[in-house]
Amino acid sequence: MMAAVELRDLHKTFGAYTALERLNLEIEDGEFLVLLGPSGCGKSTTMRLIAGLEEPSSGDILIGGKRVNDTPPRDRDLAMVFQNYALYPHMTVAENIGYPLKVARVPRTARADRVRAAAAKVEMAHLLDRRPGELSGGQRQRVALARAIVRTPRLFLMDEPLSNLDAKLRTVMRAELRHLQKELATTTIYVTHDQVEAMTLADRIVILNDARIQQIGTPKEVYERPANTFVAGFIGGPPMTLIPGTVTADRFTHETGALDLPGQPDGPAIIGARPEDIRVTAPGAGDLDGTVFSSELLGDATLLTVRVGPALVAVKVGPDDGRDMDAPVGLSLDRAKLHVFDGQTGQRRD
Amino acid sequence: MTRKDRWLLWIFLAPSLGLIGLFLYWPMVGTVIESFYATSFISPNPEFVGFDGYREVFSDRDFDDVFWNSIAWTLGVVVFQNMLGFLAAMLLNQGLPFRGVTRALVLMPFVLPGVVTAILWRFMYDPQLGLVNSLMIRTGLASETSAWLANPDTAMAAVIFVAVWKGFPFSMLIYLAALQTVDRSQLEAATLDGAGPLRRLWDVTLPAIRHVILVNVVLTLILTFNYFDIVWVMTRGGPQQATHIFPTKIYETGFGQFRFGEAATYGVVSILVLAVLVALYVIVQAGANRRGRRT
Numbered sequence A: 001m002m003a004a005v006e007l008r009d010l011h012k013t014f015g016a017y018t019a020l021e022r023l024n025l026e027i028e029d030g031e032f033l034v035l036l037g038p039s040g041c042g043k044s045t046t047m048r049l050i051a052g053l054e055e056p057s058s059g060d061i062l063i064g065g066k067r068v069n070d071t072p073p074r075d076r077d078l079a080m081v082f083q084n085y086a087l088y089p090h091m092t093v094a095e096n097i098g099y100p101l102k103v104a105r106v107p108r109t110a111r112a113d114r115v116r117a118a119a120a121k122v123e124m125a126h127l128l129d130r131r132p133g134e135l136s137g138g139q140r141q142r143v144a145l146a147r148a149i150v151r152t153p154r155l156f157l158m159d160e161p162l163s164n165l166d167a168k169l170r171t172v173m174r175a176e177l178r179h180l181q182k183e184l185a186t187t188t189i190y191v192t193h194d195q196v197e198a199m200t201l202a203d204r205i206v207i208l209n210d211a212r213i214q215q216i217g218t219p220k221e222v223y224e225r226p227a228n229t230f231v232a233g234f235i236g237g238p239p240m241t242l243i244p245g246t247v248t249a250d251r252f253t254h255e256t257g258a259l260d261l262p263g264q265p266d267g268p269a270i271i272g273a274r275p276e277d278i279r280v281t282a283p284g285a286g287d288l289d290g291t292v293f294s295s296e297l298l299g300d301a302t303l304l305t306v307r308v309g310p311a312l313v314a315v316k317v318g319p320d321d322g323r324d325m326d327a328p329v330g331l332s333l334d335r336a337k338l339h340v341f342d343g344q345t346g347q348r349r350d
Numbered sequence B: 001m002t003r004k005d006r007w008l009l010w011i012f013l014a015p016s017l018g019l020i021g022l023f024l025y026w027p028m029v030g031t032v033i034e035s036f037y038a039t040s041f042i043s044p045n046p047e048f049v050g051f052d053g054y055r056e057v058f059s060d061r062d063f064d065d066v067f068w069n070s071i072a073w074t075l076g077v078v079v080f081q082n083m084l085g086f087l088a089a090m091l092l093n094q095g096l097p098f099r100g101v102t103r104a105l106v107l108m109p110f111v112l113p114g115v116v117t118a119i120l121w122r123f124m125y126d127p128q129l130g131l132v133n134s135l136m137i138r139t140g141l142a143s144e145t146s147a148w149l150a151n152p153d154t155a156m157a158a159v160i161f162v163a164v165w166k167g168f169p170f171s172m173l174i175y176l177a178a179l180q181t182v183d184r185s186q187l188e189a190a191t192l193d194g195a196g197p198l199r200r201l202w203d204v205t206l207p208a209i210r211h212v213i214l215v216n217v218v219l220t221l222i223l224t225f226n227y228f229d230i231v232w233v234m235t236r237g238g239p240q241q242a243t244h245i246f247p248t249k250i251y252e253t254g255f256g257q258f259r260f261g262e263a264a265t266y267g268v269v270s271i272l273v274l275a276v277l278v279a280l281y282v283i284v285q286a287g288a289n290r291r292g293r294r295t
Helices: A043-051 A093-103 A108-121 A137-149 A167-184 A195-201 A219-224 A229-234 B003-034 B052-059 B061-093 B099-111 B114-125 B131-138 B155-179 B184-192 B197-225 B229-235 B246-256 B260-294
Strands: A005-014 A017-027 A032-036 A058-063 A078-081 A155-159 A187-192 A204-209 A212-217 A241-248 A251-254 A257-260 A267-273 A278-281 A288-297 A302-308 A311-317 A328-333 A339-342
Touching (some): A005 A043, A032 A043, A032 A167, A032 A195, A043 A187, A093 A108, A093 A137, A108 A137, A137 A167, A167 A195, A187 A195, A195 A219, A204 A219, A204 A229, A212 A219, A212 A229, A229 A241, A229 A267, A241 A311, A288 A311, A302 A328, B003 B260, B052 B061, B052 B260, B061 B099, B099 B155, B114 B131, B155 B197, B155 B229, B184 B197, B229 B246, B246 B260
Parallel strands (some): A032 A204, A078 A155, A155 A187
Antiparallel strands (some): A005 A017, A005 A058, A241 A251, A241 A267, A251 A257, A267 A339, A278 A328, A288 A328
C-alpha cells in the first residue's frame, strides 16, 4: 500500500504562539525520514498533526495521495510509538500488542498468531504474560514497537522512542530499529533532538528550528553542506566551529587573525570548520593561534579544545596527539572543506 | 530499642491514647452498655434486660423498615452521586470554555450547609409554592401538583435526589483529580489503535482510576449511611416511616421518645454496619496504596 506523505503549507498556532510555519514536505513511500531539531522547534507538532492528534490551523496533509485533514486518527492507518511507550499498565504484554487487533475485532486465534509473530520480531515472545511494570525500559520499548507493527500500518510515527533508554541500549535499539524498518519497508517518520540518532537512522533528515524547516537532505548532505549556521552548529558532535569576521579583498579577518579566502564577496561573513577538518600546527604556522583548553581521549581519537581569543575551537586529532593544558598551538583550516556563511543572514554562500 | 525506651514511649503516648479512648471509644462502649438496659422518660432508673432489647427491636416491624430504608437510601445516593460525579468530572475534564467558573458553580451545592439545603428543597418540593411542581406542569411532565415529601411512594426518592444534588460535587472533585492523572499518551495511543471514546473510557481511563473509584464509593457509602441533617429537616423520617434511616431513628427514639435503651440498640447495629464498611475502606485503601507504590 502506497504511503507517501505530503504536507502542503501546514501551519499550526496555539493561541498567539506559532508552533509550525507553513511547512511543505514530501515523504516518499518506504522512506525513513527524521525530523530533527531542538525543543520547541515544531517537530513533535508536525508528527501529531500527521497522526491527527492535533488539527492544523491551515494547510493540507496527504497520505497516499489522499487528503486526510478531516479523517479521524484511527482511520489514517498509522501507528505511533511514544516517548514514554504509552503501554497499558493493566494489560499483559500480549494484550498490549494485541490491543489494536482487538479493537479491529480480529478473531481471537488470528490475533494470538499475529501477536506472537510481532513479539518474535522484537524478541519478546518469551515475555508475553508479563505486565509492563515488570519489564525493563528496553523491553517496554520493544513491546511498544511490537504494538506498532502488529497490524502492519502503512505509516509509522515515532516520537523520540529511544530517549528514555541508557546510552548503550540506545545504540543497540537504534540498529534494530533501522533493520526492522528496512525489513518492513514501511514509511517512517521519526522525531528526535539527538543528531546522532538522526544521522544514523535517516534516509533523509529534516532540520527544524523556530517552527521552520532549515534544511532537508540526506545525512551526508546536511553534514557536508549545511544550509546555514544553525544546521552547521546543530549537526555533528562536537559541533562545527564558527568564526565571525569580515571579508575584504579576498582576505577574511577575524578577532585574532586573518586568512586568505578567495572568491568571496566583501562584507561580514562566518567561516565554519569541522573538528576533523582542522590540523594542529606549531604556534604561528597556522591560520589561528591559541592555547589548549582541554585534551580528551575518545579511544580512536583525541578531542582537543583550543581557546582562540574568547572562543573555544574543537579539533579532532589522532589518539596519540593529545596536548598538555595551556600548551600554545597553531591551527590550520582545511581550505577545501571550509564552510562560508553570510555574516548577516547566516545562510551558506556557495 | 531498650526496655526503658519502650516504657518512655508508652508514657509519652499515654495522654493522647487516653484522650482518644475517652472521647472516641468510650461513647461507643457506653452505647453498647446502654443497649442492654431499658430506659424510659417516666422511669429514669435503667433496668438491665440483656439481649431482650435486641430481640424486641429485631422483631419490631419498625426495624425492618429502618433497615431496608437505610439500604435503599445508601445505595440510591451512592450510585447516583458517583455516577453523576463521574459524568460531571468527565465533562469538566474536557477543554470547556470558562472551566474555572463552571467548576466553582458546580461546587456550590457541596458548600451549602445541609440544613440550608434541606430547607431550600422543602420549598422547592412544596405542592403549592414549589418550583418542582411548577416546572413539571409547565413542561407537561405532570398534569397536577404532587406532595413529593408527604407521599410515602415518592418521599425517599425525593430526599435521595437532594442528597445526590448536594453530594455529587464531592465525588466530582475526587474523580476530576483522578482523571487528570490518566496518562495522556495512553489515551492517544488507544485513539491511534482505533479505540473510540467509549472504548478508551473502558480500556484506559477506568482501569487507570479504578482504585480511586473504589475508595470513593466506599467513602461515600460510609458518609451516606451516617447522613442525618437533610433527611431529618426534610421529612423527620416520615411519612409513615418511609424515610426513616438509622441516624434519624436513633435520634427520634432517643431524644424524641427518650427510649435510650432502644436508641442504643439501633446505634449498636449502626456501628456494626459501619465497622464492616470501614473495614472495606481500609482494605480498598491499602490496595490503592500498594498500587501507588508500584507505579
